[in-house]
Amino acid sequence: MISNIHSPDPLLERAPQLILDAVTGSLHEPWRWLANGVISIVMILAVFGGLFAALTLAERKILGRVQNRPGPNRTGPFGLLQPIADGIKTMTKEDIVPRDADQLLHLLAPVTLLASAFMAFAVIPFGRHLVALDLDSSVLYFFAVGATTELAIFMAGWASHNKYSLLAAMRALAQLISYELPLLMSWLPVVMLSGTLSATGIVAAQAGWKHGWMPSWHIFTPWGFAGFVVFMVAALAESNRSPFDLPEAESELIAGHLTEYSGCKYVLFFMAEYFGMTALSGMAVTLFLGGWHAPLPALEFIPSYAWFGMKLVALLLGFIWIRATFPRMRIDQLTRFSWKFLVPLALINVGTAAFWFLSAGWSGPMQAVRWALAAILVVLPFVLMGRRLSAGLAPRTYRYAT
């Protein structure tokens, strides 16, 4: 076994596939397909449900440490049972539905939101052979499903029959639509360069090593880096995370479009937010961070799904870190930031990617020229537009009374 460990598919790498074959291998074809599908769905629900529980605890712990307090530490060792306690508490709470609310829509809104967040996981390749649904246009499917979020949020605001909920839902819509555009345009270069809309195809395009050691992930190119940054900022806004958490601005609004939700339904919204964040991070790993590929040739013996998980958790911890350290934006600054900064940046990045594609044949000293030109195309608009965006803002010096 030891000699086999550096072969393309070591045992640990194939383990999920082997287990699946052992369970469903004896079934006949339509049933086998069905059983495989059900097992994939159950596995995704279980793994990401567990990740959700761990993430809520990690978030509260990390926020606590950043704010110089211990965080939850009463339930179980180090507060590890806190997610269970939270679950029991919220599940046993009374579900209050306003008398004038649209009963059906009021129930459907959280369900739609959570279902669409879950459906996004179907096309993310978690490992070498681990993808529930290998569509030809899976990236398109992913973002189409993600756009259902807007529908569900407006549904929640409308069905609550509360003018504040409705106004907040409109605010949330304005934010989500503003950031949908840079989100979509940030991954356009990836599709242009890898020539496919399939998530597995995009991961395959990032295989191999430059100079024998450098991973050829998209983030290690000028357009890929810019695209990744725009994608992550837009993903922060799309998943209503700080500093873009205006739909649920805790200190300014009372939960916005979620005002009339309580107990279990509120938790569904909360879960959908975390699943959306996890799905977008998973897509960022797939599009820019090389999917399940190892970062160094020597580390390839670690199974692919472990690499995917590590990259995913790193991005999620980044989300929490950002939440702990950034103040919230104002709604006009939020939309201005999207339309005047992120959208132009993403548009220019499409041009940068086109240049990168056309200059693919340049070699020798022209290779350095190619890098320099692309880097200028990325950095110059960022600096110029950033300066315009923060015009008039500067730290000040103060005088003292004599």
Added chain:
Amino acid sequence: MCNFQRFGGCRVDAPADWLSRARALVDGFGAFLDEFEELVTGNEILMARTQGIGVLTAEAAVGAGITGPMLRAAGVAYDIRKVDGYGFYPRFNFRVPLGAHGDTYDRYMIRVLEMRESIALLQQALRDIPEGPVMDPKAKIRGFRPKPGEAYGRIEGPKGEIGFYLISDGSPNPYRYRVRPPSFVNLTLLEDLCIGHTIADSVVILGSIDIVLGEVDR
């Protein structure tokens, strides 16, 4: 702290290791403040949210009786520790930072700069703290009868001027007793500061006034 100080001194002496622990806290606070400022002060979002928001002019501040960091952020050099020179403040070296714009960012920065001055003050106080009894043995706590008349005492609190107005009729209980709460007076200008800004800004402006609800609720 409320029942620690008495007429004539303090109720009990500080614990044995209190001075060394206080020194450690004061010496470490500068580094904490540096870290805090590195995170917050230069943050573009914070600057965009606070610069030019809730501008308080010096005239409006003086007219409304605003005191404390809010008044100094509006550029008025008025610190009761300097003006009255009460207590041990004349013996210590400290500076009074002044704002130039009077906006929310200035109110934030004045407080941060005053924290740095407070560290200097605490270091001087811990250096000079004398040995000796904590309570005047001749002080009478019970049956303390002030002469008939009125008195007003004021100090510079963290929010502004805390004043105590007292009328005595010669009995152990005051005839009339009135506290001047700084955050209550400072809050009166909230409406003027908020005009022309969004709802989200009103939360920031309210935060920059820095109210204590116990003072405001009257």
